[in-house]
Each structure stands twice: as structure tokens, then as C-alpha cells.
Amino acid sequence: MLLKSTLMKWLGLVVAVFLLIGFMCASVIYGYTDTSWQMAIDSFTHYNGSNEHIIIQTVRIPRAFIAAAVGASLAIAGVLMQTLTKNPLASPGIFGINAGAGLAVVTAMTLFSVHNMQGFNALAFLGATVAAISVYVIGSIGREGLTPIKLTLAGAAISAMFSSFTQALLVLDEALLDQVLFWLAGSVSGRKLETLVSVLPYMGIGWFGALLISGKMNVLAMGEDVAKGLGLNTGLVKISIGVLVVLLAGASVAVAGPIGFVGMVVPHITRSITGIDHRWVIPYAGVIGAILLLAADIAARYILMPSEIPVGVMTAIIGTPFFIYIARRGFNAR
Amino acid sequence: MSRYRNFRLFKGKLSLLADRKAALICLILFVITFAVFVISTGSGEMKIDPLTVVKVLFGAGPEMETLVIHSFRLPRIIVALMVGISLAVAGGILQGMIRNPLASPDVLGITGGAAVCVVGFLSLFSDKNHSLTVSIAWLPLAAFIGACAVGLLVYLLAWKNGVSPIRLVLIGIGISALMQALTTLLMVTGPVYQASQANIWLTGTVYGSNWKNVSILVPWAVIFFIIAIAAAKLLNLQELGDDVATGLGDKVQKHRFLLLILSTALIGISVAFAGAIGFVGLMAPHMARRLVGSSFGALLPASALIGGILVMLADLVGRTLFSPLEVPAGVFNAGIGAPYFIYLLFKTRNA
Numbered sequence: 088m089l090l091k092s093t094l095m096k097w098l099g100l101v102v103a104v105f106l107l108i109g110f111m112c113a114s115v116i117y118g119y120t121d122t123s124w125q126m127a128i129d130s131f132t133h134y135n136g137s138n139e140h141i142i143i144q145t146v147r148i149p150r151a152f153i154a155a156a157v158g159a160s161l162a163i164a165g166v167l168m169q170t171l172t173k174n175p176l177a178s179p180g181i182f183g184i185n186a187g188a189g190l191a192v193v194t195a196m197t198l199f200s201v202h203n204m205q206g207f208n209a210l211a212f213l214g215a216t217v218a219a220i221s222v223y224v225i226g227s228i229g230r231e232g233l234t235p236i237k238l239t240l241a242g243a244a245i246s247a248m249f250s251s252f253t254q255a256l257l258v259l260d261e262a263l264l265d266q267v268l269f270w271l272a273g274s275v276s277g278r279k280l281e282t283l284v285s286v287l288p289y290m291g292i293g294w295f296g297a298l299l300i301s302g303k304m305n306v307l308a309m310g311e312d313v314a315k316g317l318g319l320n321t322g323l324v325k326i327s328i329g330v331l332v333v334l335l336a337g338a339s340v341a342v343a344g345p346i347g348f349v350g351m352v353v354p355h356i357t358r359s360i361t362g363i364d365h366r367w368v369i370p371y372a373g374v375i376g377a378i379l380l381l382a383a384d385i386a387a388r389y390i391l392m393p394s395e396i397p398v399g400v401m402t403a404i405i406g407t408p409f410f411i412y413i414a415r416r417g418f419n420a421r
Numbered sequence: 422m423s424r425y426r427n428f429r430l431f432k433g434k435l436s437l438l439a440d441r442k443a444a445l446i447c448l449i450l451f452v453i454t455f456a457v458f459v460i461s462t463g464s465g466e467m468k469i470d471p472l473t474v475v476k477v478l479f480g481a482g483p484e485m486e487t488l489v490i491h492s493f494r495l496p497r498i499i500v501a502l503m504v505g506i507s508l509a510v511a512g513g514i515l516q517g518m519i520r521n522p523l524a525s526p527d528v529l530g531i532t533g534g535a536a537v538c539v540v541g542f543l544s545l546f547s548d549k550n551h552s553l554t555v556s557i558a559w560l561p562l563a564a565f566i567g568a569c570a571v572g573l574l575v576y577l578l579a580w581k582n583g584v585s586p587i588r589l590v591l592i593g594i595g596i597s598a599l600m601q602a603l604t605t606l607l608m609v610t611g612p613v614y615q616a617s618q619a620n621i622w623l624t625g626t627v628y629g630s631n632w633k634n635v636s637i638l639v640p641w642a643v644i645f646f647i648i649a650i651a652a653a654k655l656l657n658l659q660e661l662g663d664d665v666a667t668g669l670g671d672k673v674q675k676h677r678f679l680l681l682i683l684s685t686a687l688i689g690i691s692v693a694f695a696g697a698i699g700f701v702g703l704m705a706p707h708m709a710r711r712l713v714g715s716s717f718g719a720l721l722p723a724s725a726l727i728g729g730i731l732v733m734l735a736d737l738v739g740r741t742l743f744s745p746l747e748v749p750a751g752v753f754n755a756g757i758g759a760p761y762f763i764y765l766l767f768k769t770r771n772a
Contacts, residue, residue, distance in 0.1 A: 176591065236587055236590075240528070243594045248755070248759045251758075252759065254751075254755075255752040257620055258749055258752060259752070264616055264617055347598055396606055397609055400605060400606040403598060404602065407598065414591035415578070
């Protein structure tokens with residue numbers, strides 16, 4: 088734990104927020120089309136319709152906001168899942184939630200020709216919910232109840248199943264492949280601000296709900312029996328955590344497609360900074376998640392200049408070594 | 422009558438214990454496999470009745486039918502059979518070694534590794550007119566290298582004073598996520614034409630198999646299959662768990678490595694020719710286990726036959742049901758595999 092006193096934690100959070108703002112500005116300015124700070128400010132004060140101003144207003148700014156919101160949501164969802172399942176590898180990607188939402192959206196496009204944003208959102212939520220519930224149920228049936236290993240395997244298997252269905256649908260409809268490929272890889276570019284606005288209510292509920300429930304999560308983290316003994320309605324808390332996870336992960340997938348590993352990596356980074364008190368972990372995770380995804384997105388623009396790689400690929404490349412480190416360390420050494 | 426029958430060969434130097442029931446079931450499965458083989462050979466644009474097919478197979482059929490069967494149908498069906506066998510045996514080995522019913526080539530990322538190499542191959546050796554600059558015959562080699570490299574990588578990363586099955590699975594899951602990301606990256610950066618090419622391969626199909634494929638695939642599949650049967654004894658030990666197996670004098674780590682190599686090789690040769698046909702490696706060993714019990718000497722042959730049947734049937738349905746449209750075999754395997762998988766998860770909840 089890096090920051091010990093409460094004062095330090097507040098200061099740290101303020102610094103993190105400034106860092107976040109810095110990264111958002113960087114995300115607006117850097118990229119294939121060269122722009123400067125001055126231009127970005129001008130595009131608000133003296134909008135002149137030039138190429139750079141249009142790019143800043145319609146491409147870069149939505150992209151920065153979307154990356155930040157999605158990063159924060161995925162990171163908070165990861166914290167919630169890791170506490171709920173007591174599994175350090177838990178995250179929307181590993182547990183099949185992303186794959187479920189992906190399948191739902193591709194099914195809608197191929198079989199029911201849904202192309203509007205509302206339809207996308209509803210279906211992404213539906214897919215995320217179905218996947219989350221099935222992984223949780225499959226992971227917890229049996230004598231020993233919910234064990235981290237069973238849950239991880241169930242998640243991997245469910246996502247293998249959903250992605251093979253997605254692939255099958257795409258084989259049958261080749262024209263669609265082109266449209267959804269970039270979405271399926273996870274990307275925050277090329278989305279309009281309205282896309283974000285349409286899911287922002289769900290994300291907002293997710294963020295504030297997570298903050299409200301953070302105290303109870305501290306109690307839950309002590310273990311089921313202790314939590315019950317302390318008078319916590321564990322069933323209710325678990326269900327609310329589940330609902331929040333689906334809201335956050337479903338909304339993120341609807342906007343940006345399945346972006347993996349942010350939800351797994353950020354909680355670990357955060358806990359090493361703040362300790363295990365969820366009242367601090369959740370806000371920190373939100374900010375750090377946003378910073379991480381913004382950074383990954385900026386890097387994704389430069390690696391294969393002039394073409395971009397999807398940010399979901401970036402996070403996977405950053406996240407896999409981390410995943411392997413955690414997996415090698417084992418589950419019991421906390 | 423006892424359940425088992427003893428065989429002592431070479432004056433007791435080699436002895437076998439055969440399970441009567443399992444032997445009978447394997448025989449029945451063999452007959453079914455043959456029946457499916459014949460029916461599949463007879464179905465398609467031109468219907469040929471089973472009797473004629475058998476005649477053609479033994480070289481005594483009418484000329485027209487012989488031509489159709491030999492040049493179009495047979496290579497494809499043989500590839501389907503061999504791929505099914507290899508995948509099923511590989512799945513059986515992995516499940517025994519990892520001692521978890523959910524372990525399969527897909528979950529461990531081995532097929533993912535092959536996929537990266539194939540998509541990479543397609544985009545690296547294509548020119549501007551979307552035609553390959555090198556022969557497509559090299560594609561299987563790329564797939565094989567990919568599968569082996571990832572198999573080794575997973576093994577090395579899971580090594581920490583020995584390899585525990587759980588760590589192997591977890592690392593496999595992580596690596597397979599990475600492989601998926603890399604595949605997507607290659608597909609996104611390449612032209613769309615390639616993406617759809619690659620996507621068909623990723624789903625798995627035996628379309629376009631020829632005698633050259635058969636002549637490469639069959640010897641390897643047979644060799645690895647025989648090695649696998651010979652290794653059944655090791656698998657029986659592995660399934661007891663590290664402590665018991667070590668107590669019984671088994672070199673657990675060494676044998677685990679050999680078994681992983683063996684299953685990777687089996688997966689490698691099958692994805693090389695038919696792409697990433699999913700769920701066979703998961704389903705077949707399970708079905709076999711229900712039929713013949715969990716002794717690997719009987720389990721591996723039974724699951725091999727079931728795997729062969731599954732892929733041949735998937736291919737048969739895929740090319741006849743929506744004819745003239747071809748649906749890749751992998752689509753049907755996912756269609757049967759996924760519900761079976763859910764059922765399996767429910768059944769093995771106490772495992």
C-alpha cells in the first residue's frame with residue numbers, strides 16, 4: 088500500500104484526477120492529424136470549420152470522453168467482480184460477459200437487422216446479463232460451491248462457446264464481417280458522442296451505486312460467514328453487485344465493443360496504491376481505469392501509424408503478462 | 422464370466438487386461454463409424470446407394486461413381502474422419518492430464534496459436550491482388566508451428582517447480598485471450614477479403630481437401646494415435662493426481678510434458694488441415710467416458726471413433742442441408758457442442 092494516511096489518499100486522488108484530465112487533453116491533441124493546444128482551445132472559442140477543428144470537435148473529443156468513461160466503468164466492474172467472486176482474475180473479459188454481449192449484438196445485426204443504437208444497448212445488456220448469470224450459476228453449482236477455479240473455467244468455456252457462435256454467424260454473413268470486425272476487437276474510435284450519452288445513465292448508476300455499496304463490500308470481503316454474523320444481508324448485497332456489474336460492463340460493451348483486461352489489471356494496481364478499503368479502491372479504480380484506457384488508446388494510434396490498431400488489442404497485449412503474473416502467483420497469496 | 426479378459430503375449434512379457442464391455446462398445450462404434458463413412462460418401466449432388474459405395478471402396482464399382490467418389494468425396498471425408506479422431510484423442514489426453522472435464526484445445530489456447538499463424542501467413546504472403554505469393558500448401562505447416570509454439574509457451578509459463586494442472590489451464594486461458602487479440606489485429610489491419618478467408622478457416626471446414634492432404638495427414642494421425650494408445654497407462658496414472666501418481670513411481674512432470682507435446686501435435690495436424698473445429702475435443706471424450714468408463718486404454722479408442730463420427734456428420738450436414746451453399750463443419754459442431762457443453766457443466770458440477 089503506497090498511500091497510508093487519509094490525507095495522502097485525498098491528495099493522491101486529486102493528483103490522479105489531474106492526470107486524467109491531462110491524458111484526456113493529450114488524447115484530443117495527439118494523433119495522425121497534428122493539432123496543438125492552441126487549436127483545441129480555438130475550436131471552442133473561435134470555431135472556423137477548418138479540418139483540424141472539425142476533427143477535434145467530432146472525432147477526438149468524443150473519443151477521449153468515451154475512452155475515459157469506458158475505462159472507468161470496466162475498472163469498477165472488475166473491482167466489484169473480484170470482490171464478489173474472491174477471484175483475482177475476475178473481469179468482464181475473462182468471465183464471458185464481453186463475449187455474451189458481442190454475440191447478442193452480432194445476432195441482432197444478422198438475424199433481426201437491428202442497426203439503431205437503442206437496439207444495440209438493449210441487446211448488449213441482455214447478452215451481458217445472460218452471460219454473467221450463466222457463468223455465475225455454472226461456477227457455483229456443485230458441492231464445494233463457488234470456487235475461483237471453477238468460475239474461471241466456466242467463464243473461459245462460456246466465452247469460447249459464445250465466440251464460436253459469433254464466428255459461425257459471421258461466416259454465414261460475410262458482408263457483415265467487415266462492419267463488425269472493428270467493433271468486435273474493441274475500439275473507442277469512430278463513435279459519436281450520442282452513443283456515450285445514451286448509455287451514460289447506466290454507467291452513472293453503476294459508478295454511484297458502486298460508491299454507495301463500497302462500505303458493505305468491505306464487510307463482504309471478510310467472508311460470507313463473518314459478513315452474515317455482522318448482520319449484513321449478503322444475498323441482497325451480492326445481487327446488487329451483480330446488477331451493477333452488468334450495468335457497467337453491458338454499457339461499456341455497447342459503446343466500445345469487448346475490451347479485455349482493463350477490468351482485471353486496474354483493481355490490482357489500485358489495491359497496491361490504496362490498500363483494500365473499497366471506499367478508496369472504487370473511486371481510485373475508476374480514475375486509474377480511465378487513465379489506462381486513454382493511454383492505451385493514444386498508444387494504439389502510434390504503433391502502426393498511419394493505421395490504428397483497435398484499443399482492445401492494445402489492452403490485451405498489455406494485460407496478458409499481468410494475467411500470467413497473477414496466475415503464476417496463485418490464488419491464495421493475497 | 423469375469424468383466425475383464427487377460428491377454429498374455431510373448432510368454433508374459435506383455436500383458437493386457439481388456440474390458441469386455443468396452444471392447445464390445447468400441448466394436449459397435451467402429452461399425453457406426455463405417456456406416457457414417459459410407460452414407461456420407463454416398464450423399465451429395467449425386468446420390469449413390471451404400472452398396473455401390475462399398476463396391477467402389479473395394480475397387481469394383483461403376484466408372485462414373487468411382488470417379489466422383491475418388492476425386493471429390495473420399496479425400497474430404499477421410500480428412501474429416503482423421504481430424505475428428507485427432508481432436509478427440511487430444512481432448513481426451515488433456516482432460517486426463519489436467520483432471521478437469523472442461524479442459525479442451527480451445528480453452529488452452531493451442532488452437533488460438535494456430536489461428537494466429539494462419540492469419541499471419543495469409544496476410545504476410547498476399548500481394549495486392551489478394552493472391553498468395555507462396556503455395557497454399559505451406560498453410561498447414563504454419564498452423565502446426567503455431568499450435569506447437571503456443572503449447573510450449575503455455576507449458577513454460579506454467580512452470581514453477583513443476584507444472585500444476587490448474588496453472589496450466591489459467592495460463593492457457595490468458596494466452597488464448599492474447600492470441601484472439603492478435604488474430605483480430607491481423608484481420609483488422611489486413612484487407613477484408615482476407616478477413617473472410619481467415620474467418621472461414623477459424624470456424625473450421627474440410628472443404629477443398631485433396632489427396633495430397635490425405636497423404637500427409639493420415640500417416641501422422643495414425644502414428645500419434647498409436648503413441649497415444651501406448652501412453653494410456655501414463656494417463657491413468659496422471660488422473661490419480663500428483664501425490665498418488667508419484668507414490669506409484671510415476672515420473673509425473675516428465676510424463677505430463679510428453680503428454681502435452683503429444684496432444685499439441687495431434688491438435689496441430691488437425692487444425693492444419695481443417696481449421697479450428699471447436700468442441701470435438703471437449704465432447705467426444707465425455708461421451709466416450711459415459712460409454713466405456715474412465716480407463717484410458719478403452720477411453721481413447723472410443724473417443725477417437727466418436728470424434729470421427731461427429732466431424733463426418735457435421736461435414737455431411739453442412740454440405741447437404743443447405744446445398745448448394747456450403748456451411749463449414751465447425752458451425753455445426755458449435756451448434757451441437759454448445760448445448761452439450763452446458764449439459765456437461767451441469768452434470769459435472771460435483772467433479
